[in-house]
Every structure is written in C-alpha cells, then in structure tokens.
Amino acid sequence: MSIRPHQIIVLEHQVNRLYAEAIDVVPARRLCWARPLLLVTGPSGEERDWLTPEAALELYPLQEGPDLLWPVDLFQPALDVEVLTLLGQAQALPPDSRRHQLSLQHLRHFIQQVWRAYPQLFAKQSSQSVNSPRSEKDLPNM
Structure with a gap:
C-alpha cells in the first residue's frame, strides 16, 4: 500500500504508536511529511489489542506538535x-x-527512540543531503 497526502498513518515502535496525517510524500527521496496527531502508549506483550477497554492506553494528543x-x-x-x-x-x-x-x-522521547532504532534509514536520507533529525532545542530562536 502506498501512502497518500491527507491519509492517516501510523508508526509503531515498541509499545508506542504515533498517529499522524500524511501532508505530502516525496517519492524520489522516499520521505513523508507527517503531522503528528496522537501518540499512544499501549500494553506490552505478544498479544496486544489496542481497542479493548482494559488495554490501559495512555493518550498524548499532539495537535500543536512539530511536523516530521x-x-x-x-x-x-x-x-x-x-x-x-x-x-x-x-x-x-x-x-x-x-x-x-x-x-x-x-x-x-519517541522520536529519539525511533532515530536510535533505525539509524540506517536516517543516515540514508542524510547522505542524500537531507538534514538529520534535530530536536527543538537545536533550532534557532526566531
């Protein structure tokens, strides 16, 4: 399945899921401009059902978070x-x-975990002259 603009997408890593809206996709660079909507921390273990009431999910709304x-x-x-x-x-x-x-x-914290888990994907992008991911504190004040 390919990702299209305005589609809701998910990135799952360990017990976390980041739900975002795909703003745009750059096929030539294999990049996705994503606007985070919600970070969900769910149950751990092999059998995870994210929709059951007893799942004990932690929800972190991200309406004003940074784009990725x-x-x-x-x-x-x-x-x-x-x-x-x-x-x-x-x-x-x-x-x-x-x-x-x-x-x-x-x-x-989730961003840092993903960077550490998939350095080959981010290094590949950096070698194509795309800036490496940076935290907000590394950005200049405007």
Missing part, C-alpha cells in the same frame, strides 16, 4: 476503526497545559 519529515518506510496506513476510536477518546480529555507539555515530552 521522515522516511516513508517507517509508516503504514492506519486502520479507520482504530483511529476514530482513539481520536475520539483523546478529544474527550479535558484541556490541560500540563498534558500538552507531557505530550510533547513523550513525542520527543
């Missing part, structure tokens, strides 16, 4: 039923500035 320009091979299309259920649960959470900061911290 990452290798398209990391993503796959998300299941509609799963996305609708999880986004509905996330919207039901009361607004909280501490939750927003916590969500961004979890996203930053």
Whole structure:
C-alpha cells in the first residue's frame, strides 16, 4: 500500500504508536511529511489489542506538535476503526497545559527512540543531503 497526502498513518515502535496525517510524500527521496496527531502508549506483550477497554492506553494528543519529515518506510496506513476510536477518546480529555507539555515530552522521547532504532534509514536520507533529525532545542530562536 502506498501512502497518500491527507491519509492517516501510523508508526509503531515498541509499545508506542504515533498517529499522524500524511501532508505530502516525496517519492524520489522516499520521505513523508507527517503531522503528528496522537501518540499512544499501549500494553506490552505478544498479544496486544489496542481497542479493548482494559488495554490501559495512555493518550498524548499532539495537535500543536512539530511536523516530521521522515522516511516513508517507517509508516503504514492506519486502520479507520482504530483511529476514530482513539481520536475520539483523546478529544474527550479535558484541556490541560500540563498534558500538552507531557505530550510533547513523550513525542520527543519517541522520536529519539525511533532515530536510535533505525539509524540506517536516517543516515540514508542524510547522505542524500537531507538534514538529520534535530530536536527543538537545536533550532534557532526566531
């Protein structure tokens, strides 16, 4: 399956899933511009059912998080039923500035985990003159 703009995609790593909207895809460089929507930490183990009420999911909404320009091979299309259920649960959470900061911290940690897990994908992109992933603290203040 190929990823298309405006499609909801998911990147699963360990017990985490990052749901994002594909903004654009650059086929020549195998990159996906993704806008994070929700980071979900789920149950561990072989048998994981992300949709059962007893799954004990932790939801981290990311509406104002940074966009990602990452290798398209990391993503796959998300299941509609799963996305609708999880986004509905996330919207039901009361607004909280501490939750927003916590969500961004979890996203930053997730990004670092993925970089460490797939260095060959990011190195390949760097060799094609694409900047290596950087954290927000490395960016200049504007």
